[in-house]
Amino acid sequence: MNKSSNTLIDRKEALKRVSYLLGGAISAPTVLGFLNGCTASTASAKGFSPEQMNFLGKVSDVIIPKTDTPGASEAGVPKFIDDMIFIFWNEEGRADFIAKMVAFEKKAASELGKPFTEASAEEQQNFVQKEHDTVFGGNVDWDAPRPFIWMMKELTITGFFSTEAGMTQVLQYKLVPGYWDGCLTFEEAGGKVWANP
Amino acid sequence: MRLNLKAKQENTYDAIVVGSGISGGWAAKELTEKGLKTLMLERGRQVEHIKDYPTHSTPHWELPYNNQVPPEELKHYEKQNRTGYTIRQSSKHWWVKDTEHPYTEVKRFDWMRGYHVGGRSIMWGRQSYRLSEMDFEANAKEGIAVDWPIRYNDIAPWYDYVERHIGVNGINEGLPQLPDGQFLPAMEYNCVEKEIKKRIESKFNDRMMTMGRSANLTANHKGRTQCQYRNMCMQGCPYSAYFSTQSSTLPPAMATGNLTLRPDSIVTEILYDPETQKATGVRIMDAETREFKEYYAKIVFLNASTVGSTWILLNSTEHFSDGMGNASGELGHNMMDHHLGVGAWGIFEGFEDVYHHGRRPNGIYIPRFRNMGGATNQPNFIRGYGYQGGASRNGWKKSVAELSIGEDLKKEVNEPGPWEFGMGGFGEWLPYHENKMALTTDVLDKFGLPTVVFDVAAFENEYNMRDDMADSAAEILEAAGLKNVQKWKDDPNPGLGIHEMGTARMGRDPKTSVLNKWNQVHEVQNVFVTDGACMTSAACQNPSLTYMALTARAANHAVEELKKGNL
Numbered sequence: 001m002n003k004s005s006n007t008l009i010d011r012k013e014a015l016k017r018v019s020y021l022l023g024g025a026i027s028a029p030t031v032l033g034f035l036n037g038c039t040a041s042t043a044s045a046k047g048f049s050p051e052q053m054n055f056l057g058k059v060s061d062v063i064i065p066k067t068d069t070p071g072a073s074e075a076g077v078p079k080f081i082d083d084m085i086f087i088f089w090n091e092e093g094r095a096d097f098i099a100k101m102v103a104f105e106k107k108a109a110s111e112l113g114k115p116f117t118e119a120s121a122e123e124q125q126n127f128v129q130k131e132h133d134t135v136f137g138g139n140v141d142w143d144a145p146r147p148f149i150w151m152m153k154e155l156t157i158t159g160f161f162s163t164e165a166g167m168t169q170v171l172q173y174k175l176v177p178g179y180w181d182g183c184l185t186f187e188e189a190g191g192k193v194w195a196n197p
Numbered sequence: 198m199r200l201n202l203k204a205k206q207e208n209t210y211d212a213i214v215v216g217s218g219i220s221g222g223w224a225a226k227e228l229t230e231k232g233l234k235t236l237m238l239e240r241g242r243q244v245e246h247i248k249d250y251p252t253h254s255t256p257h258w259e260l261p262y263n264n265q266v267p268p269e270e271l272k273h274y275e276k277q278n279r280t281g282y283t284i285r286q287s288s289k290h291w292w293v294k295d296t297e298h299p300y301t302e303v304k305r306f307d308w309m310r311g312y313h314v315g316g317r318s319i320m321w322g323r324q325s326y327r328l329s330e331m332d333f334e335a336n337a338k339e340g341i342a343v344d345w346p347i348r349y350n351d352i353a354p355w356y357d358y359v360e361r362h363i364g365v366n367g368i369n370e371g372l373p374q375l376p377d378g379q380f381l382p383a384m385e386y387n388c389v390e391k392e393i394k395k396r397i398e399s400k401f402n403d404r405m406m407t408m409g410r411s412a413n414l415t416a417n418h419k420g421r422t423q424c425q426y427r428n429m430c431m432q433g434c435p436y437s438a439y440f441s442t443q444s445s446t447l448p449p450a451m452a453t454g455n456l457t458l459r460p461d462s463i464v465t466e467i468l469y470d471p472e473t474q475k476a477t478g479v480r481i482m483d484a485e486t487r488e489f490k491e492y493y494a495k496i497v498f499l500n501a502s503t504v505g506s507t508w509i510l511l512n513s514t515e516h517f518s519d520g521m522g523n524a525s526g527e528l529g530h531n532m533m534d535h536h537l538g539v540g541a542w543g544i545f546e547g548f549e550d551v552y553h554h555g556r557r558p559n560g561i562y563i564p565r566f567r568n569m570g571g572a573t574n575q576p577n578f579i580r581g582y583g584y585q586g587g588a589s590r591n592g593w594k595k596s597v598a599e600l601s602i603g604e605d606l607k608k609e610v611n612e613p614g615p616w617e618f619g620m621g622g623f624g625e626w627l628p629y630h631e632n633k634m635a636l637t638t639d640v641l642d643k644f645g646l647p648t649v650v651f652d653v654a655a656f657e658n659e660y661n662m663r664d665d666m667a668d669s670a671a672e673i674l675e676a677a678g679l680k681n682v683q684k685w686k687d688d689p690n691p692g693l694g695i696h697e698m699g700t701a702r703m704g705r706d707p708k709t710s711v712l713n714k715w716n717q718v719h720e721v722q723n724v725f726v727t728d729g730a731c732m733t734s735a736a737c738q739n740p741s742l743t744y745m746a747l748t749a750r751a752a753n754h755a756v757e758e759l760k761k762g763n764l
Contacts, residue, residue, distance in 0.1 A: 063602045080263070087267045125603070132602050140598040154597055161610070162263035164256070170607050175256050177555035180426040182387025186613065189552040193611050196257055197556065197591045 047082045055105060055117050056081050060156040062128040070165040072156050080159030081152075100148035104131070167195035205493065210236040210457070212755075213479055213494040215464045215509065218316025220728040220744040221500030222446030223359070227752035228498070229455035233759075236457045236492055237450075238481060240501070241312030243460040244319070246443035250433025252287045260286040272296070279307045280693065283320070288431045291320050297643040306651035307692035308504060314460055316502065317695070318441040320431050323411045323558070324585065325365045326738035327356050327376040331569065336734050339579055342531060342628040343704040345733045346714035349376065355746035363440040363745070364418040366559070367410030374581075375407075375564040375738070381415045383408040384559045388551045389588035389616045394561070396677040403566045403573055404673065409585060411559040412440035412742075421445070426555030439558070461485050463644060466513040467497060467521055467724060475723045475764075476521075479509075482644060496723045496755050496764055500748065503532075503729035504634060504649060507700040510711075510718075510726075511636050512647060522701065522711050522718035522726075529635055531628040531702055532653045533735040535694035538687035539663050540621035541670035543679030545588060548616055552590060560587035563620065563673070565737055567665065578661040580627070582737045584670060586620025618679055622666035625737040626691075627658055628699050655689040663689060696740050701730035716751040723764045727751045 048056065057073035060081070064072040072078075085094050108116040108127050116124060131149045146154075160166040167173045172192040181189075211233035214224045221237065228235045247253065257264060264285045271278055273294040278284040283292055291311040300308055311317060330349040337344035353376070360379040369377035386394065386408060394406040413424045421437035421444060430439050437444035450456045461484040468477045468491060478493035499506040507529055511520035520528050565581035568574050593600075593610040600606055632653040640648045667684040674682045691697075704710020707719035712731050718724040727748040729740060758764045 064606055065604055067604055067607060069607065083262055087269075088262070088265065090268070129602065136598050142598075150597075153600075153602065157597065157600070157606075158263065162258060164258040167256075167258055171610060173256070174555075175254065175427065177426045180385060180424075180553075180555035180557045182385055182390070182553045182557070183551060184554060185550050186552040189554050191611075193593055193613050194553075197553075197589060 047086045048078075051117070052101070053078045053082065055101075056152075058117055058124055059104075059128060059152055060160075062125050063153055063156040064160050064166075069169040072160050075160055075163040075165040077156050077159040077163070080162070081155045084155060084159075096145075097148070097151060100151070104148045161195060171195035208491060209478075209493040210234045211494060211759075212236070212496045212498065213238065213492055214498045214500055215479065216240075216316060216500035216502065216505065216728065217314045217442055217447075217458070218500065218502060218728075219318045219321065219442070219741050220748045221316065221498070222318060222442030222450070223745050223748040224498040224500050224725075224727060224752055225450040225456055226446040227749050228756065229450045229453040231752070231756040232453075232455065233756065234455050234457075235450075236459060236494065238462040238464055238479070238492070239314045239316075239458065239460045240463040240484065240505075241314065241316075241460065243458075244314040244443065246437070246447070247433065247435050250319075250435070251290060253429070253433040253435045255287065255432070262286065276300075276307060277309060279690070280309060280695075283309065283431075287429075288320065291431070298648075299640050299642060300648050301637060301640055301650040303650060303652035304654050305690055306653050307690050307695075308649070308651065308697070309692065309695045310502060310504075314458065315442040315447075319433060319443070321441075321741060322695075322739065323413055323430065323439050324562075324739040325360070325363075325367075325378075325410050325412045325742040326562075326583075327378060328352075328736045328738055328743055329374050329376050331374055332734065332736035332738075335580065336628075341579075341734070342630075343702065343706065343709050343733060346703050346705045346710075351714070352743070352746050352750065355750040356742065359742065359745040359749055362419070363412050363445050364414045364416075364421070365410055365412050365742070366408075366415040368407050370405070370407050370564075372405075372564055374569060375583075378410070380410065381418065384411070384413075384415060384557055386561065387553055387557075387588055388548050389545050389590075389618065390561050392548070393545070393588065393618055393677045393679075397563075397673055400676040401566075401673070403569075404563060407562050407564065409559040409562045413558050414438045419445075420448075424558065426557060428556030428558040430558050462490075463646070464501065464509050465489070465646065466515065467499075467509060467721075468493070469513070469516045469521065469721065471516055474721065476721050482646070484644065487644065495759060496725065498748075498752070498755075499724065499726045499730075500728045503697045503700055506726050506728055506730045507634060508636065508647075508649060510701060522720055522724070524720055525707060525709055525711060527630070527702060527709060528711050529700050530630050530633045531699040532632040532634055532651070532691070532697060533626040533628055533699040533732065534653075534691045535696045535735060535737065535739075536624045536626055536655060536659050536663065536689035536691075537621055537694050538689065539624075539666045539670075539685065540584065540586065540619065541667065541674050541682055541684045542617065542619035543674045543682035545616040545618050545679055551616075552613060557587075560585050561620070567662075575661075575665065578658045578665065580625040580658070580662070580737065582622045582624035582662060582666050584620040584622050584666075584673075586618065588616055588618040590614060590616050618674065618677075620670055620674075622663075622670065623694070623737055623739070624659065624662050624666055624689075626655065626735050628702070628734055629656060632691075634700055651692070653691040655691065659689055696729070696735070698729040698732035698735050698740060701726050702733045703731050704733060715754045716747060723755075725751050725755060 057078040060072035060077045173195040212235045217239040274284045277292040367380040424438040462481045513521035563584040567581040636647040701711040703712040
């Protein structure tokens, strides 16, 4: 038996695997401090401003839009992000997120010729998609400090699939399954992934 | 004088049970059903069945912050959070705050516990396995520590008795290392586990896979409802579908009319009469008023958990300078746990259209296959280990990097990921005299009481076994055709198995053990210790079922001895 193919799993691999299994539930800031000069923030010590919440809602809605099921902001994702950044993340991670958010807003405003939140849905979508593809389009660098779009994607997905809309309408969820069957087809099981396996 | 006599009379029972967890509930049930007026003392708060399980049916999205506990609050649970799975919004109320209940670690020791009626019977893992004859014989055969004073035949009828009452599901396999039991129907394998079982058993003569044996009901049983496959056990079960004090032992004890339950009652010592050489009762501190009170009884059952019961004996110093029952010098020593955090994981290719319904609160079990004679004997370690695990298909196929954004994301998350199979070992930890707990007054808890100092480590036998646990797990998974097989091996952190054992061990000789074969303290025969403290060796099976069987057996003996006038 070839034992050399068995390697002890390292931390990076573990993080990657967690991101497979839980759909990116890496909510702790894995980034190291990487401030690029932006320190300004209109956020109070307790949370994002209404304008910032609006901005975060618009970005998250590009990541998970409203269709026949609710989108990110309707499901409550901005509040989730606010809680994570201001209650869970440490000072360093919070400063990093805010700095990158401000830089993202600035870049959007300069490219779109207006604030991101005032751009059309299509313009918002194109801008976020472009930023997304820059990071995730080719070889993904798992070791690099996380760009804003990466953090937003993780936070939006994690947040959305912990909400009622995400868990029960996009995925499926049964509080009381009632029975166990480990051998039925995907269709027989409802044709959707279990939100809470 | 008359008033004092009256007070003493009011505080007098036939029996006192200290602790209301897995073994305390059993002691109370057995003693009350045999007619003894029994006082059950619990150091923590009252928890009424279902009513006091605040999250028993809370859906995930109603738990704040995606079920995570904020860092500020986590500071109170620095040690309790070491498991990584216990301090959640859904279950944090079952664990003590380390800031209120400190302890000292000469070496890292993870002491996981909750102070409330029901104890850890509310949060336990429910895996229920019998020890075998080879476990009871091992110490004597190998010259390790001291011999168990009992053999499998002494405990077998009591295993039958407790299994019939609590309801354990499983499959009788006729294995010498894992005796059969009185089982409810087993839970089902999933398709992938079935296939992997077939492959393992075709590739190995010495290894097999069975379904986990767990104290979850697979059929309605004694007024309790069968499992609804929510896998929310640690949040408390409104169906009474798993064994806990509240679901299974407290109701019949209460029904006798013989039980008085007193929560918020911290037993600080056992009272002793040097003339009769018997215990006369216990002293408690009321956790609310901080007042001391005394209660009296003919017999005392210590079921305060391994560390808790040992703490009480060590703190009973009025007539015993080194603690009650410590003539041997073994009290507080020989601490064991099961060492875990080692195993392997891999991807199973195939069964892509197969999925599952329900959340099974149980997994598969690969019973011990090492050091059972002949070719199974190992050159560099003794004893053995079992594996627990399972196949699962969790979440979606794509990683956060691969997922699209936009409308497509909602479709992609509904493509399930591959089947995976993982298993982790539970290894036997030998009893070493130097692995110990002691009391200190340098650090006091929030009640001003002495606290525990742990000095426990793994040694060569454990480390060598762990290498084999990782290698064999990978070997099994590769033989079963899994892909991308990866081993893991953390440090063997004592306590993390939450199976602490052995600090008041049973034995044949009062010079080398604390308890006799009926769990009586050698020097104070009307004090019984029937929780994990009594274990002479750890075996590799999850131990709670054994505590239950030993408790029922000891309670039966205590009542017989009382009737004969011997206690």
